[in-house]
Amino acid sequence: MDLSTEICGIPLDSPVLNGSGTFDPLAARRAFGDALIEDFPFAAFVSKTITRKTRVGNPPHRLWEAPSGLINSIGLPNPGLEAFVAGDLIELTGLPVPLIVSVMADSAEEFSLLVETISEVDGVAGIELNVSCPNVHSGLIVGEQPKETEALMKELRPLTDLPLIIKLTPNVANPHEVAIAAEAGGADGISMINTIKAAAIDRVHSRTWLGAGAGGLSGPAVRPIALAQVRAVSTAVEIPVIGMGGVEDADTALEFILAGARVVAIGTENFRDPQAGSKVRKGLAGALERRGFESLQAAQASTLS
Amino acid sequence: MVVDDRPIAPFNRRECAVAETHPAGGYRVFTLVDEQGPEPDPGQFYMLTAGDHWQGEAGRPYLPRAISVAAVTGNPGALRLMFLIDEVGPGTRLMAALEPGQTCLLAGPFGRPFSMPKALNPKAAGAILVGGGIGIAPLAILRRALVKRGVPSRTLLGFRDRAHSGGVDELFGCEETRLAFEDGSSGHRGYVTDLLLKVLAGDDPGGAVVYSCGPPMMLEAVRSICAESGTACELALESPMACGFGACFGCAVPKTDGTYLRLCVDGPVVSGDEIASAMAGEAA
Ligand SMILES: Cc1cc2nc3c(=O)[nH]c(=O)nc-3n(C[C@H](O)[C@H](O)[C@H](O)COP(=O)(O)OP(=O)(O)OC[C@H]3O[C@@H](n4cnc5c(N)ncnc54)[C@H](O)[C@@H]3O)c2cc1C
Ligand SMILES: Cc1cc2nc3c(=O)[nH]c(=O)nc-3n(C[C@H](O)[C@H](O)[C@H](O)COP(=O)(O)O)c2cc1C
């Protein structure tokens, strides 16, 4: 079965991407060698979130295992825009798949700088705007307010010809309101869900386990919430949705497509199985056939009754 | 792109047969047959998932667990990887319950291995291995590698009590191994670092190289003893790990310069002077 598709005009061999911050091809290349490139697990690669300045990330602990899930407070460690463009970005544009760069900022000016700078680099296919990360005390959680979101999108839209994908936070009462505002402001696509605010208690020492105090939950534990939000958003907007939150295998990927996502992304499952992306891709044709779909497009076009 | 000479892991998570299991003192030993992977270097680790039973107790374990390889025999195509398990939670509990005929999912080998003594100190005359508790696992495979290369080594191991040292003979052989027990049940009464201080006092510190793995407090004592005496040392550290191959950035350990290293990629073996404290990864 032909699994090729597209998102915001970016051609894809399959509807399987990675979630930002959950796979590092440069580190994976060191561990797995050229096999990583020969059988690259994703149809497009989404970089970890880049900020203007260097961030070292949060103090340990950064991880807590929850029932069928993971709470993380990594804190967006990244080399900062300048070093990223001069270093890692060059290697990422050499990957055998389209590259989407994720960026985050705490002001519209900084977002503009990030978008303009990244747009000038050859080989970048799209930009994902992280307005949702619950771990960082930016003071301005744009993605929680429809008006702020629309204003930011309007400011960034004229700055680039690249597709702008907005990554929504699930930590709001009505994510579809933010999605509608993002679409009105000129967003080309929506990526969701980011992690859900969560805490881990170290009962041995009566303190919070995570160095940053709290973090975000991901993995199968969040999947039912992600499916509900993907469904609500995809019925409210025309622009396509990249659905994620606990995708584990082809069957759960198909659930997201049936809920209204155009394509899916794998996050935490990559940690359990480095080849999770390929596993989902390889299983998808069978999963579609078992459910009576003649093509991926048929499943993408179907609506739930 | 960083290219180094560590063994390259197959790009997968593969099912491996459990060949053998037995108790070893307070720990459990099990051997997996890896038909695809390269021979691991001492200090490297694997990410293990104990087959069908995973996600057993109230949804945990969910993630794989990092486990050091303690011994390797056989040849690529049918490598026998031996692991030593300390039952401390749901993941190690399932691994300790494995029996021949069952399988275990494995990814790896991962991480930075131990350096050979001459690479750490060109004047090195031999190696001193200092281990405590479950930390003896990576030292066991290191010791065999040193013996194979004809590098003289002395092994100093510490345990809570006699019962926990059951695997030592099998893993290290008896020669040149000195034991310390906190409860004084035999050997030296006290800490293994007492033994290290004695050995270093009788040595030319310029010719020694120390390798260590064990509880954070012990590692920190070893690190500061070596720093004070100017002895080259490598420590195999632990931190919580979700992936083992650099994907999650969860395994951060503070470096001396205020940044963090990713222990699964930049470690688990680090040189003593890379980190401010071997206990800093423990908690904020
Ligand atoms: C490189 C490396 C090599 C290792 N080698 C070995 C080895 O050879 N043999 C061996 O037995 N172990 C080894 N370990 C340690 C082992 O991977 C961990 O102890 C692992 O967490 C055990 O899993 P568990 O489910 O049994 O215990 P856990 O439930 O994970 O408990 C272990 C510790 O983790 C913390 N913890 C408790 N609950 C949670 C939670 N929900 N989320 C996060 N942390 C929690 C607590 O501090 C607890 O004491 C190694 C670790 C590393 C990093
Ligand atoms: C360890 C970790 C790091 C993450 N880092 C980022 C990030 O840098 N930027 C971002 O937009 N999302 C980040 N995420 C969120 C994921 O991209 C994804 O939205 C979320 O984990 C839900 O998908 P999953 O359940 O499949 O993991 C991170 C998630 C995890 C678990």
Ligand code: FES
């Ligand atoms: S364990 Fe995931 S990056 Fe080290």
